[in-house]
Amino acid sequence: MPRAGLDPTAVVAAGAALADEVGIAGLTMGLLAERVGVRTPSLYKHVGGQEDLNRRIAALALSEAADAVGGAVQGYAGRDALVAAARAFRAFVLEHPGRYAATIGLEPSGPDDPLATASERLLDAFTAVLRGYDIAESDVNHALRMLRSLCHGFATLQAAGGFQWSTDIDESFEWLIAFTDRGLRAL
């Protein structure tokens, strides 16, 4: 019986890809094992179990999201940066709904939890956007939370099919970004 040459990284990557296809709820150990060409129990040589797998997928997702947002913002400031960041974030969630869904409802276990550091990196990317506006120090955290709530809420609602009427969703998103930009500049 030839070896499959797996390691934790490969398993997590495959799990994330599978989650994007079948949804985080449909991600089963058996399905993942089949996908990577191995029997179910063998997965436990690489990840601690389903909860551990979920956490690792979430950390990967947040890290990738941070890269996407951070990269998109490069070279822009103010409104352009906000637009780029918001679009990049939403695009990421829509392209990878499963792995992003894995991030919901998880608490980092400690300061050196990969989940915490990835989450911080994503926040830092958004913080960089806010630096392009004239925001009082005391307002930065509030603005950051608002930005995060907006992006998270919009993206997850759309990914879940939560917007029902026919009004164009992309248009709504651009409208929402413009609205936020005006508000931030008026601070």
Place this chain on the structure above:
Amino acid sequence: MPRAGLDPTAVVAAGAALADEVGIAGLTMGLLAERVGVRTPSLYKHVGGQEDLNRRIAALALSEAADAVGGAVQGYAGRDALVAAARAFRAFVLEHPGRYAATIGLEPSGPDDPLATASERLLDAFTAVLRGYDIAESDVNHALRMLRSLCHGFATLQAAGGFQWSTDIDESFEWLIAFTDRGLRAL
């Protein structure tokens, strides 16, 4: 063996309450059966299964949320209405995180699905808030989606423990409402 006197409504109500206690993921048929004083298979006399139960809990949650928001808005307009609606919505989600979580990722099966009507009622309540502002007809849907994204995003992030730093969360929420109010009035 005396009867327990259950009906679908009672089962769904108990399920929603249980979901608030143990989380939607921890809501198991066995646990619910024990809670209502019956063996697991008996639940299937009242609900079609776990998915059906989930949908019914979601419909209940949306209906209750619509009542809460609609009631809170009564007699207010403009900023006061926005504040009342947003607070009522967030309070509902924080008090009933489990049943609200049941609403995520569900698509109504048709126009007479209770889920659809409840969802519409909630949207109507927020639409009423927007009527207190001077918003162009073409912008109403965008503004509605923004409001929904904001409330949904903020409430779910907080319910999931997603805000890490020490800045006061209530304060952030009030800041966010004020920000939105200013933006809406500037339209």
Place this chain on the structure above:
DNA sequence: AGCTTTTAGCTAACGACGTTAGCCAGAGCT
């Protein structure tokens, strides 16, 4: 009241899934 029909509860059983235990062979090192 007595008879019939419906139905809400039960036990038994199955299938899917996550997980653990324990074995074995391939890969790498000395």
Place this chain on the structure above:
DNA sequence: AGCTCTGGCTAACGTCGTTAGCTAAAAGCT
């Protein structure tokens, strides 16, 4: 070559959702 480590396997168990089929309580009818 031989030793060790490790990544794969099979077997088995527990939990959970679900279905089938039985029975007794309730409800309806005459």
